[in-house]
Amino acid sequence: MNLHYYPRENDKKERWITLLSILLILAVIAMLIFLNWTRIQLSIKGYNKEERAFLLTLDKEELADYLNYDNAIDFSRWDSLENNRHYYNYELLSDTELKDKEIVDYIDTYYENYHEWFVAHGYQPxxxxxxxxxxxxxxxxxxxxxxxxxxxxxxxxxINGCIIQDLPQYLQTKKEPQEAIMEISYPNIISQNKTSRIYYLENPEHPVLLIKNGFQVSTDYVPKNLVEVAIPNAPDNTNNKMRKDAAEALENMYQDALKKDLHLAVNSAYRSAKEQKIIYDQMFAIYDSVTASGLVSPPGFSEHQLGLSVDLTSQSVIDEEIPVFGYTKEYEWVSKHAHEYGFILRYPLNKTHITGASNEPWHFRFVGVEVATEIYEKGITLEEYTQQHGFDYPVSLKS
Ligand SMILES: [Zn+2]
Structure with a gap:
């Protein structure tokens, strides 16, 4: 019996040991998987050992972005290079308008030709x-x-509006940075100073945006919140929409004018770039180019595309009792009170050399009460306001 007993006891013991060992091994494997989960995920996505090692040095958020990609970003062209920052910069630039290939070319060119120089000249990562x-x-x-x-x-x-190519000149002027930028890069804010430069305004929503010849928004831009202005329309006007904030201000102005027995009406408000082009082409067919360009802006350069401007008229002009808006009581009142509602007379008679537009007593621009009041009280134009305050929105040189 004994002979049978001991081996059986040993057998049982051995089985326990085996079971425990297996459990231990499984636990170790689970632990390893747990500790290396990110590494494993990266390798499933197709990153090689070196790439994984680099990606694991990034902070949590950056790393999460890589983990969210369906597949590994193709870094094959960079395999022979030693600089890991390529990968990081790829990520950095992937939210720009550049295409994948352009990003890779850009980063390659940068590291081949410029990186060392920047580091040597005090530029931090x-x-x-x-x-x-x-x-x-x-x-x-x-x-x-x-x-x-x-x-x-x-x-x-x-500073908004800084242009890299003008930096040496800014430094030479020894003026305050903003003043230097305005003077060197934007002399043509004042229309009589001509340059061939064209500037691009990428944030057309901004209420104080200076848009004029040379300062352009995308011709695709259509303001959000365009609404019909609830005040009378000139008989043949089909453009009676404005941005909601501007429309409400105009309606208030209309109502207050009405209390003084003054009867304002809309001649033209929001115009799409397409509609602007039709008017532009008509003007150039009628007048010589110098006259025409003083009368109408090209598509992409008109205030009317912002939904913030309105050409006003009055019932007396509509009824042909008075020939033009500039001679009406309505104009007299509006020119003194528009700023209280956030509007400015955009193209005054004595400022045509600055605005580049001929006298337009009917054209009012919404900029908000605060800015309108400053412009009115100082007797300046939106151009001069912008010179004094700088750009409150991005401006770039159109390439
Ligand atoms: Zn106008």
Whole structure:
């Protein structure tokens, strides 16, 4: 019996040991999987060992972005290179308008030709990232070519409207950065100062946006919240919409004028770039180009496309009792009170050299009560206001 007993006891013991060992091994495996889960996910997505090692150095949020991609980003072209920041910069630029291939070309060119120079000239990683995100290779090349250090450019590049190519001139003026930028890069805010430059305004929603010849919004831009203005219309007007904020202000102005027995009406408010083009072409067919360009803006350059401007008229003009709006009691009242509702007389008679537009007593622009009041009280134009305050929105040179 004993002979049978001991082996059986041993058998049982052995089975326990085996079971425990298996459990232990499974636990170790589970632990390893747990500890390396991110690494495993990355490798399932197709990142190789070196790429994984780099990605794991990123902070949580950056890493999460990589984990959210369906597949690995194709970094094959960068395999032979040693600089891991390529990967990071790819991520950085993937929210720009650049296509994948353009991003890869851009980053390649940067590391081949410029990276060392920037590092040697005091640019920190954060600053380099910002430059890469914001500027073209041509602009980076310009910084290098002109040996501009971070310390030199920093006060300027944070100001809206700073143009890289103008940096050496800003530095020469020794003026306050904003003043230097306005003077050097935007002399043609004042229309009599001609340049061939065209500037692009990428935030057409901004209520104080300076749009005029040379300062353009996308011809595709259509304001949100366009509403029909609830005041009378000139008989043949089909453009009686404005942005809601401007429409409400105009309705209030209309009602208050009515209390004084003054009868305002809308001649033309929002116009799409397409409608603007039709008017533009008509004017050029009738007048010589100098006259025509003083009378009407090209598509993309007109205030009417913003939904913030209105050409006013009055019942007396509609009834042909008075020939033009500028001679009416309504004009007299509006020119003194429009600012209380947020409107400015945009193209005054004595400012045509600044605005570049001929006297337009009917054209009013909504900019909000605060700005309108300042412009009215100082007797200035939107151009001069912009010169004094700088751009409160991004402006870039159109390439
Ligand atoms: Zn107008």
């Amino acid at each position: 954060k600053q380099i990232q910002m430059l890469l995100h914001r500027y073209t290779i041509k602009e980076l090349a310009f910084l290098k070519e002109h040996t501009l250090t971070w310390k030199q450019i920093a006060p300027y590049i944070e």
